[in-house]
Amino acid sequence: MTAVRLAAACLVSLVLLLAGSGVAQAANSPAPPPPPILYTVKPGDTLSTIARDQLGDPGRWREIYRLNRSQIGDDPNILYTGEILILIPGTPRPRVVSTLPPPQASHSGPLPIDTGAASHIKHVFVIMQENHTFDNYFGTYPGADGLPIGASVPIDPARTAGGTVKPYHLSALRTQDLDHSQNSARAAFDGGLMDGFVVTQQHHNLPGSLALGYYNGTDLPYYWYLASNYVLADRFFSSAIGGSLANHQFWVAGLDSNQGETIPAQGIQMTTIFDRLQGAGVSWKFYVKNYDPQLDFRHLDPTNPRDSEVAWVPLLTIPSVVDDPTKRAHIQDLGNLYQDLVDGTAPAVSYIIQGGTSEHPPGHVGNGENATMGIIDSIMRSHAWNDSAIVLTWDDWGGWYDHVVPPQVDREGYGFRVPTLIISPYARKGYILHQTADFTSILKFIERLHGLAPLTTRDQAASDLMAAFDFQQPPRAPSRPQVASAGVVPARGPSAARLLEMYGLVSGLAVLLLLLAGLTERKRRARRRSEL
């Protein structure tokens, strides 16, 4: 009896203990952050009327625009019925910080020059587009590490019976902008489970299934043409698991500022590849489409449709560049690139940003592709082509799904895979580069060409893209796809062979007849003379 009572007491205690711990756990768990206040756009709405009706002050339209800039786009006057806008942001989720150390400045000396590359490559052009993953653009490219058969992502990882979303072909070349902040990226990454792509968009009241959409060769014929004729890298990662600013910073400096997507008022001082190039006497320029020289970290203007260039051109956040006219003069409008190519004065290293045609949603990917084709075409038509290497890449995941788990090399990344193409007369034809790389590999490539010291531990350890080239092969002539002349009515006509036969036959018979007539006339005259 005593044993029974004792056992029962133990059992009750155990139950109470468990319940208590559960209560305690629940009590210790932080309350979920308050959600954002959202608004669904109705017909006839403008930002002013929404601000007036929802926030009580029409002048607060700028706040709404700033919060939703990535979704609305460059023109604040264009709203779509049904669009969901954030009126008041919710408290951000706690930032999930990696326990890995951040990239550090490198103390290594200059890297040895790759003599084979250096003797063949005199011009490096790096074109940075926006916001697409490898699977989003090349997920069905033959031979590449694309979308696996049967791939799917749960709608909500927390609910096992919540259903899944499978990758599907997008029917529109213009889509809504997905959330691609660092928090969303980490949520999608989910410690390597890669199961948060859908749910993180839904948390932002965005269509989560959109993240699983992809394009193929019929949507992006030029990019697929480049892949089949030059080099496609299918293990090229964005450098940071986050958005544009951090990745652009890695692109030029080998690290980010640890400020997220924020540009502090005092700017961000960092050493960039351009400092290395300048010190080594190597020419460089940063070309920006529709460049607005008035914008920099001290002169931000959210109402200016070109305001994003400050984030996309990290040099404009660096005081030592902004305040130095000689350095700032290296940042030029894209139109100068074409003139430089024609004049034969293109610099050794060119970084290129396209602004409005960057393919950043809701931008039209076809427009971006056409604009990129124009740049690459111009390079191919110039004398610089013969000794050039063009790297075409995209800056961050844009909220799209990618199935490859990005290795975590330090606190910041890698981020998800992005499409990257390497185009050069010495690029291997139709080659898929499986070597792990990121934006700092581009830095490494430049450093190996010119014998420069690495900037950080990231580019010091990165691969250098040399495997994409074969400098033993003779340089290839530029190749471009035959663009269907969309605005032309094709000419028609008969076949040449039939024409040749008919005219040949008639001409031959005619000559015979004329000769016959002439000869008989001559004979007749001779006979007449002899009769006289």
Add this chain to the structure above:
Amino acid sequence: MASGPFWTDLKAALRRRYGLRKVLESAAGRLIRRATFFVAVGIVLLIAVALRLLNLDRFGFNSDEAVYAGQAAALAGHQDYAQLFGVFRAHPLLVHFIVSLVYRITGVNDVAPRLVSVAFGVGMVAVGGAIGTVMRGRRVGLLTMLIIAVSAYPVMVSRQLLLDGPMAFFFALTLLFLALYVRQPRGLTLYAAACSAGLAFLAKESAILMVPAVLAFFLLARDVPLSLRDFAISAFVYLATIAAFPVSLLVGGGTRVAQEFFVWQLLRRPNHDPTFYLSVVPSVGIPVVALAMVGLVIALRRRQGLDVLIVCLTVVVVAFFELWPVKGFQYLIPLVTPVALLAADGLVSITDSLIRASKHARFSRRLAIASAGLALVATSAVALGIGSSGVIGTPAAAIVATDSDQTGDPSTTPAGYAFTAGTGGLEASRPVGEWIRKNTLSDSEFLTIGPSLANIIQFYGKRRALALSVSPNPLHRNPTYQPVLNADLMLRTNAVQYLVYDSYSAARTPFFARRLMAFVHKYNGILVYADLQPVQQANGTTSYVPIVLIYEVHP
């Protein structure tokens, strides 16, 4: 006594054993006269050849020449030209066919086709002389040859690869066979005339005008016999010859384009005023035309055999081309032979009248010959002296008029106009083509203002070129030209990489010139090629005017 063939006279003289010296003198005289005649013929032909060959390759092709040569290259099997020039454009293809045979031997160039034209031109000189000899004797024949040889109009036309020169040759050949038929009616001669007329049609379809002229001739010239059998056979020969054109279209798949071309021709707007053909007169030679008037009056009064045909031909051709809205400087070239015949006849008639009127026969004969020679030298000097530049000049209006693709009259003559509309070709065409071949990718595409420069770019540059001004309405354009429905889209999608301005097209179509330049500004156009020519201003200074400008554009 000794008036027959030499051997006959000799035998007679030997049998009768007298007059041998006179036989020999007579034979020698005939031999000398014949040799003199042939030497004179040879000299005239040499003059004709020399005038047509001198500086022949000084300038490159103009638009029409580029098209014809491009088509010939396509027929000769050159695939790069076959992709740029459809084998059917607007005309029958006999000339293209002949040039294609030449290209198979020489390769594609811009000199050999002109040599073909020169050959036809010199041939026309010889045939004209033969006609004159058959009709009125050696003096008229020789003078006819001389007129055609040195008159600026046929010289200019036969120095260019145009269809009209070969057509005029076959025109003349038809006249020759008809002259022979009139002298001695034989079926074979008439069939040969029909065949020649058919070949003239296959050279250029406007030779169909020969048919009503010849029919009118046989109706009016009752002294020229024509049996129903010969008429039927001749008609068959003519139709069988010209059938090569429609049959080749039928079996080759070009009937739709032919129909569209026919409709387009009917609906074309006038490109010159009704007095335009008066500009041809100075090129032929005012004294020549005046003498031809004299010869016409004589022919009308005489009304013998071929006189009627020449009158009918002249009336039909002049009336048709005067009424036809589209006028071209070279269109009246078939009349050169009849006009030369009439002029020669008129000149000989005048000299004969002077001889008869003069009491000193021997002196008068010399006077007549000298007068004839002086008149012809004056004629040629006046005709050849007209023009602005080049060895063989031409009136400015005539330069423009040889571009058959242009339909608008320029309101003013722009600076640099003459450099892109030149006799014997365009000064700008070869340099621009060479630059394009050397400095652009093989699949580059160009957009020009008008089709003239597009044709030149395609021939010399071997790059596809389209023209803004080509109408999208199939009733209002040459059906073998491709209209550009959306130039902006083509530029945005990088389907066109270069925009080309030229002063000639800009003058003719200022609207499309402005549109082209608007695209240059909109799409970051960078000037990559400029052909500038110095022009003397009224105040004595020299300025440079743009002739051809090429912009590389970037969307």
